[in-house]
Structure formats: structure tokens, C-alpha cells
Amino acid sequence: MEKKYVIGVDVGGQTAKCGVVDAEGNVVAQEVLVSNETSEAAVFIAELAETLKKLIAKAGVEGKIAGIGVGAPNANYYTGNIEFAPNLTWTLAGSKIIPFAKMLSEAMGGLKVTLTNDANAAALGEMKYGVAKLMKIKDFIMITLGTGVGSGIVINGQLLYGHDGFAGELGHTIVVRENGRQCGCGRKGCLEAYCSAIGVARTAKEWLEESEEPSLLRSKSDITSKDVYDAAKDGDALAKRVFDYTGRLLGTQLADFIAFSAPEAIILFGGLARAKEFLTEPIEKAMNDNVLPLWKNKVKLLYSTLPASDAAILGASALGWE
Amino acid sequence: MEKKYVIGVDVGGQTAKCGVVDAEGNVVAQEVLVSNETSEAAVFIAELAETLKKLIAKAGVEGKIAGIGVGAPNANYYTGNIEFAPNLTWTLAGSKIIPFAKMLSEAMGGLKVTLTNDANAAALGEMKYGVAKLMKIKDFIMITLGTGVGSGIVINGQLLYGHDGFAGELGHTIVVRENGRQCGCGRKGCLEAYCSAIGVARTAKEWLEESEEPSLLRSKSDITSKDVYDAAKDGDALAKRVFDYTGRLLGTQLADFIAFSAPEAIILFGGLARAKEFLTEPIEKAMNDNVLPLWKNKVKLLYSTLPASDAAILGASALGWE
Secondary structure, three states, X not given: OOOOEEEEEEEOOOEEEEEEEEOOOOEEEEEEEEOOOOOEHHXXXXXXXXXXXHHHHHHOOOOOEEEEEEEOOOEOOOOOOEXXXXXXXXXEOOEOEXXXXXXXXXXXXXXXXXXXXHHHHHHHHHHHHOHHHHOOXXXXXXXXXXXXXXXXXXXXXXXXXXXXXXXXXXXXOEOOOOOOOEOOOOOEOEOHHHHOHHHHHHHHHHHHHHOOOOOHHXXXXXXXXXXXXXXXXXXXHHHHHHHHHHHHHHHHHHHHXXXXXXXXXXXXXXXXXXXXXXXXXXXXXXXXXXXXXXXXXXXXXXXXXXXXXXXXXXXXXXXXXX | OOOOEEEEEEXXXXXXXXXXXXXXXXXXXXXXXXOOOOOEHHHHHHHHHHHHHHHHHHHOOOOOEEEEEEEOOOEXXXXXXXXXXXXXXXXXXXXXXXXXXXXXXXXXXXXXXXXXXXXXXXXXXXXXXXXXXXXXXXXXXXEEEOOOEEEXXXXXXXXXXXXXXXXXXXXXXXXXXXOOOEOOOOOEOEOHHXXXXXXXXXXXXXXXXXXXXXXXXXXXXXXXXXXXXXXXXXXXXXXXXXXXXXXXXXXXHHXXXXXXXXXXXXXXXXXXXXXXXXXXXXXXXXXXXXXXHHHOOOOEEEEOOOOHHHHHHHXXXXXXXX
8 A cells, every 4th residue: 555644743842743744745633742741761752652643543544654754852863863952851761862763663563763853854844845845946054943043954955964964053153253152052152042032032131131221121021032023023122133133143154054055045944033024134134245255145045934833743744755 | 998097187376287097096197287378268278178188198098088177266066167266367258257168178079078166176086086085984074275275065975066066165154253354255254364375374474563572484574374384393482373373263163064064074185284283283172172062072183195296186087087
């Protein structure tokens, strides 16, 4: 029998989103599972397998699954391991190296499981179902602007994994060299420390402390990037400058990324990318001001076209066809 | 008849080095041609074709040439053009876009001509004949430290060309963001402005002007990177610090390059790379201090093993086999 469906699993720090996806990219059934209630990888994987089996039954696609694709932080495509993921709680016999693909495959009766990090999964989704497919773009850099900053680099239609499977950690290239902000990775000045949702909130908090400038944000107790966005929409000058600053830093760094792989487009994705009305102009200006003349005004800046609710599942599921 | 030889041509601003190369990477005949005596591309290409024909006759390999590979600044693999090369004097009907591959192929009776930029050619040479071949390294970044800073990025044994053929302009990523030095490309703070032979000489000159510190370099009228190297060998403290500074900047930037393509090794090549006794330690330290923890002390720093006199010809010739 022809295998006409795949399963996509997007593992995050709080939840795992699972879906059955058909060849056209329709999520025909989906489920959300809590991911931080156990500290045992084996327990979580058993629960995940149960959920997936129920999902397959619910969709009526028993025996028709070509494979399972999993997107997870710190996941390695080559080894199928999740290694030292700071935002995932589980261990396996005390170790933070989890052979996730192997364990899930065994729990699913031998179904093929392929793993990659969440940003790579997003890039795959864009390529198979999203704007890259639509525009026939085969060379692009996907930047995910979420809690952190991730990236997936696509070269001639292939994801770049590198020698060890960890290529594309562009969120941890250095954007501020002097007195850079502390990053969660232990170093200073990383792109992620500025251009993530957390980075935007930090910038706003720092600026509010440094001045007496009136701002709608002063009424908030613990500012989030969503608060900054809402304030900017309400015309708050400081909030708008925060996005301008964030966009300029990102655009400056994108210019260096372009010098590396000469992509046709940069594609932005993730919660923070929803602030595109405030980000696009400073990103494009900084990118084109800083790029080599040969690429000036030539590299497209695009936003993911996948529905936010399905994007993570779709991206992960794209691996299931491999 | 089996085609057992290729021709490699390395086009530079002053000379073009040409050689006939066998399958084992021996340069069996070679010739050097002046490249800046004419402003007409057609004239230079006619002279080059004459030289190559004589070389083929001299080596006794008529009819045995599989192809011609050309390494040149601003050369594009996809189009076969040399476009807007600032260091090359020729134009074609007033244009700085020269369809070099097509013109040379016609002048050579239809022999296949393949073009790439000089740093990519160096990477190909390393892969086919050099240290990458020896150590079976398929993911590496070649950095050429010459008059400028070039790069060739190899991913899974393939050169990265990107969407437009111009990928790998790592010499023009920004290493000094605040008050960066003017670069020949028109922007400021580029790696090339600091870590090239010219950059080393500039650093030395700036530091000599800024202080009264005694230095062997004070006796020189127009300091070159070779002078700085000689002074460092003679124990000159300022000259040694120039290399230390150069190496640190390069190592810092290499850390970001690693986050992009996760290479197994960085391979250094070019005139300035001969100063490795002064460069290796600061490069490695800065690279490992600045890289994400997962790559700390894992990425090899290697130097080209190709004989300097043949390397450019060998690299270009590797394209001739394609």
C-alpha cells in the first residue's frame, strides 16, 4: 500500500505539537502534549508514542504513514540525538544526550523517525509547503525569531547540516562586539540576545531604566515583546524605536550572512516576525546599507506564509518524507 | 583518446600563471604571462590562448586536454564572466563585464573553459591535491590571506556558489563594527581591511604613528607585511603585537563562520599565512574563546600543504576536470 501521510512533531519546552499531514500539506489531525511534566525521556517518549498512535487511529491512516519527522531544540539530524537542550527537562539515565529518534522509532513499532532542530524544520516546511516553494527559491536562509533566534540554511534545495550536523547557529553569531549583552549560551553580544522576543523585551527594559522618557510601557510590571508590539501599535515612540533598533541589528548581521551563502532570499518566521510592520523597514535598510555592492537591493526579505498554528508541525513533517 | 591533462590558469592583477597538470597533480609545464599590459580583454585573451597552445606543444600533450580551469578575481562560476574586477585593467567594448570563459574557449578551438574566483580555486586545489584530500576533509572553509582576504567554502565536498555564483565573500564580513577601517570595497570594518597583507602593514603604520615605541620598523620608508614579518622574526615587540592583533581579529571572525557551516577545518593559504609562527596561537585562542561551546577545541586550524609556486595553477586546474 502506498504511504500517503507523514507525522510531524514539534517539541518545545512546554508542549509537543503533533500532527498527521498529507502530501499536499494539510494537517488532517493534530494533538498537543505537555512536554515538561516528566524528567524522564523514556516516560515522555512513551506518552508521545501513545498520542501518535491515537492520532493515527483518529485520522484513519493506519499503515499509511511514510515516516515521522521531529523538530526539537538541539536536535542532530545525523545522530538522531537531542543533546544538552537547555529548555528540555528530561534526562536518560542521568544523561542529557537523548537518542530520541531511535527511542521513538522503537516505541512506534519501527516507523522511521528523522530528527532535526526546530529552525531547520521551519526551513524544510517553507521549502515543501511555504513561500520558498511558491516562489521556487532554492537558496535561502530561514531566521526564526522566537524566544531565541534560530536559523536553517538551504543551499540548492538542501538543508546545510555541516560536518557534525549542527550548522546554522546564526543566532549565536556576534552582533555587538564591544560590551555585548550576556547571552543564554554563555557568551556575549550574540544576535539572539538582541533580536529574539526576549531580546526585544530586554532592550525596552534597559531603555526605560536609562531615561525618563514617557512610554506606555511604564505601566507594565514585567514587559514582554508582545507588550512592546502593542505599545508600538498604539504609537508609543520608545516602543517603535526598540523595533527600529532590533531591525537594524538584524539587518546588519544579515548582510554578513549574505556574504557567506549568497542566498536569493532571507525568510523570517516566528512570533517576533509578526511585528513586521515595524521591523521590515529597518531590517531592509540595514541589510542593504551593509551588504557588498553586488548584493545591494537584490536579496529578498520575505516572511513565512505558513499558518502559524500549523507551521511547526508542517516543518517537522517534511522530514517524514525523506 | 583518453584526456589525461588539464590546464590551470591563475589570473592576477599583474601576471597570469598557466600550467599543464596531470591527474596526479604534477605541473608538467608552466609559463607566466603579463596581464596588465593591455586594456583590451580580447588582446589579453588572444595572448593567453597563444601561450597555452605553446605550452601544450611544449608538454607534448596535444589532444589530451580534458579542460581548462581559470581562477580569477571577481570571476563567476555560473556565468563564466569576470565582472567589475577592480584589479584587472581590461574592458570589452568599454564594459567591465568580460565573458572570459566563452572568449577563451573560442580562442582555444572549443576546449571547455570553467571559471571561478581565485579563493574558490584554492579551495578546489586543497580538496583535489592538498591537505583536505590527505585528511579526507569534506567540510572546510578556505581563507586566503593575500593582498586581500578571500574564501572558498566547501560543503560535503562541493564548493558553495550560492544563488548567483558569488557565495563566500568572507573577507567582506564586518569584523570591526565601530569606527572600522575603510575597505577597498567601499564599506568599513571588513575582515580584509585588517587581516590581509595590506591590513597588517596598515596596522603597523597606524601603531607606529600613535606611539613613540621603539621598533625596527621605524627605519622602513614604506612598510609591507613582509617587513612586519621580518621584524617579528628579529624579536620586534611591536611587530609581534601586530600579528597577535591580526590573529585575534581573524579568530574571532572564524568563530562566526563556524556557526554558519559547521566545518571540520579552517584552512589558511596565501602569503600572509606564511607568518603562521606568529598567527596560529592568537587565531586558535580567539576562535575557541568565541565559538559556541559545542565547537570549542573541535574545529581544526590547518595550513595549505600545496607548494606555493604551484598552488594557484593546481587550484585552477582542478576545475578543468569537471
